[in-house]
Amino acid sequence: MxxxxxxxxxxxxxxxxxxxxxxxxxxxxxxSARELKGLIRDWRRGRAxxxxxxxxxDGYVVVIGALMIGAxxxxxxxxxxxxxxxxxxxxxxxxxxxxxWAALAxxxxxxxxxxxxxxxVLASAAxxxxxxxxxxxxxxxxxxxxxxxxxxxxxxxxxxxxxxSALTGSGLAEVLIWAAATGLSGxxxxxxxxxxxxxxxxxxxxxxxxxxxxxxxxxxxxxxxxAARWTSLGLGLDVGGQLGVVMIGFSGLVLIASIVxxxxxxxxxxxxxxxxxxxxxSGISGAFYALDIGLARDIVVERRAMEIGHVKPHRxxxxxxxxxxxxxxxxxxxxxxxxxxxxxxxxxxYAADALGMSTLTTVFSALALFAATIPLxxxxxxxxxxxxxxRCLPFSLAQIKLAxxxxxxxxxxxxxxxxxxxxxxLGDSTTHRDLTTALLMALATGAAGLLGAVRWTQAKGVxxxxxxxxxxxxxxxxxxxxxxxxxxxxxLLSTFPMLLGGSPFWSLAIAAIAALILLNSWDxxxxxxxQAEQQKLLEASRKQRDAxxxxxxxxxx
Amino acid sequence: MAKxxxxxxxxxxxxxxxxxxxxDKFNLEVRAGEAVALTGRNGAGKSTLLRCIVGADRxxxxxxxxxxxxxxxxxxxxxxxxxxxxxxxxxxxxxSVVEHLDLLARAHGISEPDEIVxxxxxxxxxxxxxxxxxxxxxxxxxxxxxxxTAFVRPRKLLILDEPEQRLDTEGLTWLAGRLKTxxxxxxxxxxASHEPSLVDTVATRVVELGTARG
Numbered sequence: 001m002x003x004x005x006x007x008x009x010x011x012x013x014x015x016x017x018x019x020x021x022x023x024x025x026x027x028x029x030x031x032s033a034r035e036l037k038g039l040i041r042d043w044r045r046g047r048a049x050x051x052x053x054x055x056x057x058d059g060y061v062v063v064i065g066a067l068m069i070g071a072x073x074x075x076x077x078x079x080x081x082x083x084x085x086x087x088x089x090x091x092x093x094x095x096x097x098x099x100x101w102a103a104l105a106x107x108x109x110x111x112x113x114x115x116x117x118x119x120x121v122l123a124s125a126a127x128x129x130x131x132x133x134x135x136x137x138x139x140x141x142x143x144x145x146x147x148x149x150x151x152x153x154x155x156x157x158x159x160x161x162x163x164x165s166a167l168t169g170s171g172l173a174e175v176l177i178w179a180a181a182t183g184l185s186g187x188x189x190x191x192x193x194x195x196x197x198x199x200x201x202x203x204x205x206x207x208x209x210x211x212x213x214x215x216x217x218x219x220x221x222x223x224x225x226x227a228a229r230w231t232s233l234g235l236g237l238d239v240g241g242q243l244g245v246v247m248i249g250f251s252g253l254v255l256i257a258s259i260v261x262x263x264x265x266x267x268x269x270x271x272x273x274x275x276x277x278x279x280x281x282s283g284i285s286g287a288f289y290a291l292d293i294g295l296a297r298d299i300v301v302e303r304r305a306m307e308i309g310h311v312k313p314h315r316x317x318x319x320x321x322x323x324x325x326x327x328x329x330x331x332x333x334x335x336x337x338x339x340x341x342x343x344x345x346x347x348x349x350y351a352a353d354a355l356g357m358s359t360l361t362t363v364f365s366a367l368a369l370f371a372a373t374i375p376l377x378x379x380x381x382x383x384x385x386x387x388x389x390x391r392c393l394p395f396s397l398a399q400i401k402l403a404x405x406x407x408x409x410x411x412x413x414x415x416x417x418x419x420x421x422x423x424x425x426l427g428d429s430t431t432h433r434d435l436t437t438a439l440l441m442a443l444a445t446g447a448a449g450l451l452g453a454v455r456w457t458q459a460k461g462v463x464x465x466x467x468x469x470x471x472x473x474x475x476x477x478x479x480x481x482x483x484x485x486x487x488x489x490x491x492l493l494s495t496f497p498m499l500l501g502g503s504p505f506w507s508l509a510i511a512a513i514a515a516l517i518l519l520n521s522w523d524x525x526x527x528x529x530x531q532a533e534q535q536k537l538l539e540a541s542r543k544q545r546d547a548x549x550x551x552x553x554x555x556x557x
Numbered sequence: 558m559a560k561x562x563x564x565x566x567x568x569x570x571x572x573x574x575x576x577x578x579x580x581d582k583f584n585l586e587v588r589a590g591e592a593v594a595l596t597g598r599n600g601a602g603k604s605t606l607l608r609c610i611v612g613a614d615r616x617x618x619x620x621x622x623x624x625x626x627x628x629x630x631x632x633x634x635x636x637x638x639x640x641x642x643x644x645x646x647x648x649x650x651x652x653s654v655v656e657h658l659d660l661l662a663r664a665h666g667i668s669e670p671d672e673i674v675x676x677x678x679x680x681x682x683x684x685x686x687x688x689x690x691x692x693x694x695x696x697x698x699x700x701x702x703x704x705x706t707a708f709v710r711p712r713k714l715l716i717l718d719e720p721e722q723r724l725d726t727e728g729l730t731w732l733a734g735r736l737k738t739x740x741x742x743x744x745x746x747x748x749a750s751h752e753p754s755l756v757d758t759v760a761t762r763v764v765e766l767g768t769a770r771g
Binding site: 302304305306308315317319321323327330331334335378382385387388390391392393394395396397 | 648663
């Protein structure tokens, strides 16, 4: 390409801009991490427009509100603790002994899963660009992040342990023991994951996540079995507290060993690994700011797929809409984890029945199934979130939706059969029903869970371009708050007749109407499109009439 | 010579965002074997026009017909006849590159899609990435996959929004040759492009949108 007339011409390299300048020599003693952090802190403080006290004083309504709500919550927990502590039935005693274990296992599983997803040590893009590339010790820069992650896990775990222990009627000493044990276990789990992150391995973390998840579910099932009098525990009353103390010692050792290992390996964590966790946090926080939980989930799903990266391709089957159904089945076989989650919810109606809450069984089960079904509907989510992929397929939107939910619907049908005995009533003190009624109730509950998940999955993000609605909390875009309740509404509405003791046919009728609306393209967006099209046709015919009228008037003249 | 059938008919199309009219009373007729290139500066309304034509955006006025049928994005007949490559194409995060193309071909009723899928994968140079999940593809590879989706299925009208984006020189040469062959084979094409070599090779007509900058 010829140089343009306006471009400067350089006869030698010496004339190039910047020629003759040499890069600064590497410093023999670069700044320390502490100095850099101090510098950044000074800059930030220098730009602050308010002191912490002033910010609290400005937000006094929020502070007082939080204090009042916190006091009310603690009061409710203490009252519940006093009531439950008086219960000496086998179900209460088994819950008091086993549920803190379930909470501990659950807290560790959640801490490990979150650690694997986010890092647990992470850095923002700005830190990655401006700090991590400098010759400053990366371990020292990231040390505070590791401590913060461990502290958050400890506080969260301790809160869960204390809450579950208190709600099962344990005394103060046991509550403190289980708070410490669960907190230390959560913190140990995060430190362990950080130590694995340092050597870029995740297999042990992943395996531990599943092991503790299964242990948590197993502990819950034991509680249910004891409550239903299928088995007895045969443990002393004080054994829970003693085991808790043992657990404190064990998890404390794991925490110390893991944190030392993690600290040694901190400087070896790759920059991309640190930044991907930071990017994930920023993406998810953006989605939550818009209360778009679907988008937050999409970000996590995309991130997991990127981690897997490559799969062994499988040839499809079937033609037309069948091809979509077969692909859904293949996707489920490739990543069957959602199936295990749905399988785990089978325990919910049995647990509710065993604990004497048969009235609420339908609501609890539908809500649990709703949450568990969402990961099964990944195909529906992709096909409905933008319309780009659906436009490539030669089917109506209703056909695409039906094809996408066929496999999940079959899974829900199996779930229905598996939970029917729970609706028949197994315990001595529960409501007993005939098999047909129980089957219909299970079917209505399964339909409620599936349709709730379909509604949640199809939710569009909030339209910030639409006219705002004036509220006492300021201007809000339409749909911002209702997005939070999507799916829950269908679950609750469908199970409401059964909650009141009505016939399951009412619930099935409500579910059928919901299915017609959700799957037959009668959703709000399609209705608006059709209205716009009809409006356009009306406008066109009005114009034609006007033109004909004008022509007739001209002819008369 | 036999008269070629009209595949796309756009009449009196109007789209405005508030007081800013993007285009008004826009008419266009594209017959089988014709390729119309929409050119013009950034913001001239090329992408908006294409989005209105494929039904991804709603025009304020005017009509779009494909093969004599009014354009409705939800109509299976329209989806069968129109292949589009615009910016809103999405991918299944857990299906590989080749599985996306296989699914699309089967959905369009191609009973033995292996041959055409392999051929298109070869053409878009995604054979080494055939087992990769879309999230791991580079932006250029994702663009090639998007283009591949248009070529593994039957089509009467092909609509492309700046298909040259993120393609290297080799990819651009392939695309120009492929589109020219498709046009000569009787396909109607509408494309928005900033790439003169692509427009010169493919287009039988050029429509410039917007006015030149002062």
